[in-house]
Amino acid sequence: VKPLIDARVAVVGLGLMGGSLAGALRGRCRDVVGVARRTTTLEIAQSRGLIDRGTTDLIAGLAAADAVVVAVPVRAILRLLDQIAPLLQPDCLLMDVGSTKAEIARQMAVLPDHVQPLGGHPLCGREVSGVTAADPGLYKEKLFVLTPLSRTSSAALQLGTALVEAVGARVMVLDPERHDRLLAVASHLPYLVACALVGTGQSEAASDAAIWDVAASGFRDTSRLAASDVTMMLDILMTNREAVLATLDAYRGQLDVMAGLIRDADEDALRSMLAALREQRKEIWLHPC
Amino acid sequence: VKPLIDARVAVVGLGLMGGSLAGALRGRCRDVVGVARRTTTLEIAQSRGLIDRGTTDLIAGLAAADAVVVAVPVRAILRLLDQIAPLLQPDCLLMDVGSTKAEIARQMAVLPDHVQPLGGHPLCGREVSGVTAADPGLYKEKLFVLTPLSRTSSAALQLGTALVEAVGARVMVLDPERHDRLLAVASHLPYLVACALVGTGQSEAASDAAIWDVAASGFRDTSRLAASDVTMMLDILMTNREAVLATLDAYRGQLDVMAGLIRDADEDALRSMLAALREQRKEIWLHPC
Numbered sequence: 001v002k003p004l005i006d007a008r009v010a011v012v013g014l015g016l017m018g019g020s021l022a023g024a025l026r027g028r029c030r031d032v033v034g035v036a037r038r039t040t041t042l043e044i045a046q047s048r049g050l051i052d053r054g055t056t057d058l059i060a061g062l063a064a065a066d067a068v069v070v071a072v073p074v075r076a077i078l079r080l081l082d083q084i085a086p087l088l089q090p091d092c093l094l095m096d097v098g099s100t101k102a103e104i105a106r107q108m109a110v111l112p113d114h115v116q117p118l119g120g121h122p123l124c125g126r127e128v129s130g131v132t133a134a135d136p137g138l139y140k141e142k143l144f145v146l147t148p149l150s151r152t153s154s155a156a157l158q159l160g161t162a163l164v165e166a167v168g169a170r171v172m173v174l175d176p177e178r179h180d181r182l183l184a185v186a187s188h189l190p191y192l193v194a195c196a197l198v199g200t201g202q203s204e205a206a207s208d209a210a211i212w213d214v215a216a217s218g219f220r221d222t223s224r225l226a227a228s229d230v231t232m233m234l235d236i237l238m239t240n241r242e243a244v245l246a247t248l249d250a251y252r253g254q255l256d257v258m259a260g261l262i263r264d265a266d267e268d269a270l271r272s273m274l275a276a277l278r279e280q281r282k283e284i285w286l287h288p289c
Numbered sequence: 290v291k292p293l294i295d296a297r298v299a300v301v302g303l304g305l306m307g308g309s310l311a312g313a314l315r316g317r318c319r320d321v322v323g324v325a326r327r328t329t330t331l332e333i334a335q336s337r338g339l340i341d342r343g344t345t346d347l348i349a350g351l352a353a354a355d356a357v358v359v360a361v362p363v364r365a366i367l368r369l370l371d372q373i374a375p376l377l378q379p380d381c382l383l384m385d386v387g388s389t390k391a392e393i394a395r396q397m398a399v400l401p402d403h404v405q406p407l408g409g410h411p412l413c414g415r416e417v418s419g420v421t422a423a424d425p426g427l428y429k430e431k432l433f434v435l436t437p438l439s440r441t442s443s444a445a446l447q448l449g450t451a452l453v454e455a456v457g458a459r460v461m462v463l464d465p466e467r468h469d470r471l472l473a474v475a476s477h478l479p480y481l482v483a484c485a486l487v488g489t490g491q492s493e494a495a496s497d498a499a500i501w502d503v504a505a506s507g508f509r510d511t512s513r514l515a516a517s518d519v520t521m522m523l524d525i526l527m528t529n530r531e532a533v534l535a536t537l538d539a540y541r542g543q544l545d546v547m548a549g550l551i552r553d554a555d556e557d558a559l560r561s562m563l564a565a566l567r568e569q570r571k572e573i574w575l576h577p578c
Binding site for chain 2: 123124125142143145172174178179181182183185186187189190191192193194195196197198199200201202203204208210211212213214215216217218219220221222223224225226227228230233234237238241244245247248249250251252254255257258259262263265267270271273274275277278280281282284285
């Protein structure tokens with residue numbers, strides 16, 4: 001395994017995550033090849049200086065790569081891994097940036113022996129998508145979870161770590177199942193919470209359209225994630241169903257407690273609960289992130 | 290009723306809302322008197338140029354007022370109205386900026402005949418509070434709901450409207466009950482949604498503290514409202530219980546549908562639902578607010 005500066009990196013998928021990663025890696029490795037399905041995507045990536053060169057041909061794009069990063073939605077990653085692995089040089093690092101890790105880890109575990117798989121998940125989503133939204137600064141100071149397999153060599157993990165640090169992110173190593181359980185709470189739940197909020201507003205709008213006039217910054221921020229890319233989110237939900245359902249249950253339990261206290265007008269208990277949650281919320285982001 | 294430029298305005302309560310309102314009104318009326326419980330609050334308001342003069346004495350502060358704006362939490366408004374009304378000149382405009390309007394309207398309806406009551410609710414909350422957070426630009430381009438009573442004279446409504454427009458806000462006239470029903474969905478629900486999210490994170494943290502490491506911008510924005518002032522929110526919830534409970538039920542219904550589709554792995558239905566919600570969310574804020 002070569003040091004990053006001498007490595008040829010291929011990025012498969014040049015959307016928000018892949019395009020941003022490619023752009024951030026350029027100049028920090030030997031070269032960055034972008035692989036996309038559409039030539040227009042490659043042209044935009046090239047004109048914005050995100051890649052050294054681009055191709056729509058997976059074979060040509062991956063032949064010389066020392067590291068490959070697959071940056072497409074989770075189930076597209078699952079479909080691509082088997083197709084990509086046979087095309088890679090011995091010891092090539094095969095990373096992904098998928099938002100759930102357990103299913104990907106299971107599939108990585110049975111890839112041909114000559115590749116070095118390494119799960120990855122950068123925590124820097126946005127509701128915008130596509131190469132036109134790509135921004136080489138996207139990963140700066142963000143957390144980038146790595147989920148190495150038992151078969152991942154320390155050299156491959158080291159190259160993966162160097163790649164993460166080169167784009168300005170911080171590495172956190174997690175077990176794939178633990179990652180998925182944590183992210184169900186930290187990311188997949190907030191998405192569903194936001195969607196249900198928009199759905200409730202929509203129902204109200206059916207009887208009183210003024211609801212959208214009075215929806216201000218509070219509603220806007222709380223519902224922001226409902227604008228997330230649906231294909232990406234559906235892949236996440238479908239590959240993490242068990243953990244998502246468990247955290248939805250826990251969440252509904254919280255709402256039930258609050259509804260009960262409001263119904264009973266139990267002010268003292270409600271005040272204690274809300275005050276503790278306020279302290280907790282303030283404590284999480286003492287330092288703005 | 291005098292035109293605003295000749296009116297003496299008293300603002301009772303110099304927190305985020307009152308301090309900002311006072312500061313925005315200064316120079317657009319004859320003078321702005323701030324009334325607060327603590328002299329330190331008055332000193333800060335004065336040093337920041339938010340008021341022309343300040344007093345802790347309600348009687349002295351209100352004696353010459355042509356318009357009074359009560360800017361404290363809802364139940365403090367309910368306690369103050371009866372105390373303030375007898376101190377006012379004939380035809381004095383008595384406004385409030387409380388976040389729920391039905392209970393306040395009921396109490397305004399039975400105030401002494403010589404005052405001109407007018408409910409108000411500016412939609413520009415923040416999670417920060419206190420005079421140190423006051424900002425005369427707070428109301429700029431925001432919606433300011435007015436809930437006139439049948440007893441409110443058109444001259445009083447006109448002065449209230451002038452006051453709202455002087456601070457840079459747009460007037461929307463609503464019936465108090467309708468206001469409360471709409472705001473239950475648009476504002477009180479998002480708060481509870483955010484609180485329940487923090488509560489779910491806290492439960493998870495009890496078994497895995499790494500949850501706060503992986504909580505990124507999605508969790509942060511969706512949970513932002515949980516940092517709101519508890520006294521203010523408790524007053525809102527307690528004076529709008531029926532509408533809040535109804536919207537919580539509707540919200541839980543939305544979550545139940547989503548949980549069911551995830552449990553059944555009914556991808557087609559889930560995709561349709563999430564795609565429709567995404568379009569709805571994007572449509573609400575075609576123009577950033």
